[in-house]
Amino acid sequence: MSSIRKNKVTSLALLSLTLQNASAFVPSSTNLSRPRAAVVSDGTSINTPAWKNSIDIAVEKRMKSIGHSIISLSSETALLSIIDDLTEDIYQSYSEDSRKYRRTVFTHEDWVKHRSSNRFFRNFLSFINSGIYKSLFKEVVATTSIAAFIVAWNMLFGEYQDFQSVSHNGPFHDSVIPILALPLAPFTLASPALGLLLVFRTNTSYKRWDEARKNWGMNINHTRDLVRLGTAYYDRAAVSPERAEEDLRRLALNTWAFVRCMKRHLSPVWEDEEDFQKELKEKLPLEQAEKIIAAAHRPNRALQDLSTSIENLPMHFMRRNEIHAAATIFEDNLGSSERLLSSPIPVFYSRHTARFLSFWLLLLPLGLWGPLGDSWNHVNLIPTMSLLSIFLFGIEELATQLEEPFTILPMQGFCDKIYNWCMEIVSFKPGDNGMPVYYYDNYNIDALNGSTGGGGKRMSDYRNDSDRTSAQSFQNGLYDYASMTQTESQTYTQTQTQTQSFYLQ
Secondary structure, eight states: OHHHHHOHHHHHHHHHHHHHHHGGGSOTTOOSSHHHHHHHHTTOOTTSHHHHHHHHHHHHHHHHHHHTTOSSOOHHHHHHHHHHHHHHHHHHOHHHHGGGGGOOOOOHHHHHHHTOTTHHHHHHHTGGGOHHHHTTHHHHHHHHHHHHHHHHHHHHHSEEEOTTOOEEEOTTTTSSOOOOOOOSHHHHHHHHHHHHHHHHHHHHHHHHHHHHHHHHHHHHHHHHHHHHHHHHHOOGGGSOHHHHHHHHHHHHHHHHHHHHHHHHHTSOHHHHHHHHHHHHHHHSOHHHHHHHHHOSSHHHHHHHHHHHHHHTSOSOHHHHHHHHHHHHHHHHHHHHHHHHHHOOSOHHHHHHHHHHHHHHHHHHHHHHTTTTTTSGGGTTHHHHHHHHHHHHHHHHHHHHHHHSOGGGSOHHHHHHHHHHHHHHHHTOOTTTTSOOOOOBOSSOSSBTTTOTTTTOOOGGGSSSHHHHHHHHHHHHTOOOGGGOOHHHHHHHHHHHHHHHHHHHO
């Protein structure tokens, strides 16, 4: 644990996680976990001063109790002693360490392998390498040990067979102590209820994973959509090419910054904080990156920066509002993800399911003693219990791993792709692929280069510089009503009336 004590950020994160699970042990008069639990449930960053101060006090108390060998432990230090042990388990837990290897993004080659006719053979051979089964080592050992104990006990107090399969009385056969066995009927009756509990637990966990994946799918879709609209709607005639390139690059970077902040917001501190700060400082202006890092709720700050960059784009206000609508969806996805992170499946349901399954499997060797009596000394009971424990505990483990979906989703891969796609989109320029580019004014739907229909005008066709300026302002949504001619005012009113009639139909 020396490395944890040296690393303050890691200590804060681990204490926050374990205090949630240990909050039931804290007396009502203890201020140790109450404020922090509220902070954690809201998904607030650890940069919040109240969060940092309360954790600092807890760590300081623990360090004092260790350094000065305090004999009389208060409830706070006793709780911290429990936390100290729990944090070691977190770091040593294979199931936690292996979650990063489950962030799979499939390609066509992966799908071909996934549906290959050799998949059953391949999955069977990888049985011993399964991360799910490795994380169940203690549970499987417990049930297998009980099965082995029952076999040994009943050989001593009942009958046993020698290597020639000849039955003999055990050494304590005549003792009043009976053999250990139960009828199988109670387990048969309880099986449907246990199955329903496991099915509901697994299905609900999968729905949570599916919702989280859909949230990130919406992020991917709308980041591309937002940057595409910004690039297409941008009025390049109103500014210099350098200004246009800088505005669009800023739009792409701020779009990426939001999803990267969201990824950090949904990830553990010890896993992502260092990389997050490094990426922001590399890609964003230093002052902007530091402001985001210092924010209490980083995605909100990043979304505000994105809104500002949208407002700075020279275009018609209705087009700008359409881009803002795409950005609003990011807030919905963030809220949905925060809800999944802060609200697990009700813990009393999960605990009851785990207890039911544990008792059922731990007592099952008693019920299988009779049905497996045809084997030599009932020895088949031992491997049978091992396999049943692996598969049934595995179902519960699958549900637990899926319940918190963000650390098994490839969120970093999503962010990297979003960055690449957004930067590519803003590099597109009108006409750079040889396609003709037509500009339309707000007076009619004819091309400004003078197409058929009689109404098209080029900017050079206006009477004087004043009219051209007025028309350009009208086109950009920067209406200068005082400088409009009578014809322009009538045309504007007619266009507004037609637009309203169209939407009211």
